[in-house]
Amino acid sequence: MARQLWLLRHAEAEPHGTRADAERRLTARGESQARTAGVALRRLGAHFDAVLFSPKARGRATAELAVAEWNGAERELLRAHPPLAGGFDAQGALEAVSEVGPDGRLLIVGHEPDLSGVVGALTGARAEIKKGGLAVVRLQGAGGELAALLRPRELALIAGGPADGD
Template sequence: MIWLLRHAEAAEGAPDSERPLTEKGERQSKVAGAALARLGVKIDLCLASPKVRAADTARLACAPLGVEPQLEPKLSGGPFDAEALAAGHDQVLLVGHDPDFSMAVHKLTGAQVRLKKGGLAGVQRGELLVLLRPRELEAIAG
């Protein structure tokens, strides 16, 4: 399964690559990881955009999953091949940006989605199996 997590809420400002998460964004990130853990998801690999807001989202989300995120420049902006990045792993969490992640879901499944900040999609064998907004992740996390 390929999990795509859009970075959580970030502060405005420049430079774009250095924008940190807000307090709300930190909570959203922790909740995403807690929800995945509660669902029993065992992430084999976490790849994140090197932009601060995505790297921090990955770090906070992966903590309860026991996985150390790796920075992946291909997720920093523009189209990317999610299947190639996930090759050789069962459960991969990718953390990055929109519209790139919504377009990746479309490329993988044909589904038209718009991931909210802190939103999560789960795709397996060309099918969109999971699409959760931050408030739904919060309900799952408990």
């Protein structure tokens, strides 16, 4: 089994300018998107060796709400990762995933355009990860392949709810 990098973009947050960028919180819709992503990941049978999240309020909340939908043991995997606050790149992703071992799975919760940039650099694919959306990259060496790109509406269908949103 190859290493896997799962990239979840933070869910819908308050508009720019409402408060300092690092303090912007999820909207009610964003909280729902985060929970839905967690349910979808559980229904997909996804298990992770670590979950790293941006220390920005919306990244932390997305990770915490998603992981709350899993079993209690996996909640211990949550860890703030300051590089995810901005400027996160493919090299940073490879360094982070190297810590979970040769067959490890890492979930990172972060921001655009960083996450799409990581996907592009590792796979050559042009991907736009929607707020509350998910990309999965299977890694081999310093590159990989895009295994999945799911919008919030597709995650909602997997979770068993209505296909609301982007």
